[in-house]
Amino acid sequence: MPELPEVETIRRGLEEHLVGHTIQEVYVKDPKIFQGDKESLFDGTVTKVKRVGKGLIIEIDNGFALAVHVKMTGQLIYRDLKTANLPLSPKTGGEHLPNKYTRVIFALDRGANLFYNDLRRFGWIKVLRLSEVLNLPFFKEMGPEPFKNLTVGYMQKLFAGINIPVKVLLMDQSRIGGIGNIYANDALYESGIDPRRKASELKHQEIEKLHKAIHSVMEQSLKFGASSAENYVDALGQEGRYQEHFKVYSKDGQKCGRCAAEIKRIKQSGRSTFFCEGCQI
DNA sequence: ACCTAAACCTGGGCGC
């Protein structure tokens, strides 16, 4: 599911392929997804693609921007004359685009297209003035992020005052940006911390280990092109392989690689948590 | 203020 490494991998692909293009037309097949005035996009060039947490900002040099959130099953797929024959992952919904999951099509110059696919239709695309994008509550309320401004010191101060389970805290975007269920589970395993413990009860040294683990699991995922356990594909419609390297996520019933105890699955705040009762203490 | 749970959606997998 798209978390920081997945969205960052999409961002890098768009940065490489989309920048320099102009948007010539937008076909909105599902109005639920697309909000704003598409005409505002037509007289400028894409200059930059930014990521804030799990959200994307596509900047255009006419003062407007596209803000995008793919939620769980959204895909942004770029196709042009060069990539037209590159096989698409079956997760895109078929061999060709557009298909039945294509909700928005951006027709670009030089015969290229950007397709927004979304099976479950949770995602959104908003046209906004660039100066207004960061005022969206989603961006405005984003907490410090791994690889940016998430420091050990910040985490130690944050954890001290919070009595919710550490796993639930890691996934709260307003407190720490970019971590979702996969990396919360794997980072807690990597640092040997029980996901049920209250954040305020963690020792400074444990928070230091957790900070390190967050970065190491996300770095590893980026290296493998992120995780395609569900619907994720990159900006060229290709799958990642981090799902082959999950530490505990989705591995309930299997043996822990560190202590050979069985990996358990519980619910926390309505979501699945996977952990090893043997070595996460 | 703090926390939980349902809602938003669709399709795949399971039991019967």
Next chain:
DNA sequence: TGCGCCCAGGTTTAGG
């Protein structure tokens, strides 16, 4: 074969 149910989980909203 098919029906009903559960599950996936990022964010928003409603409610305790």
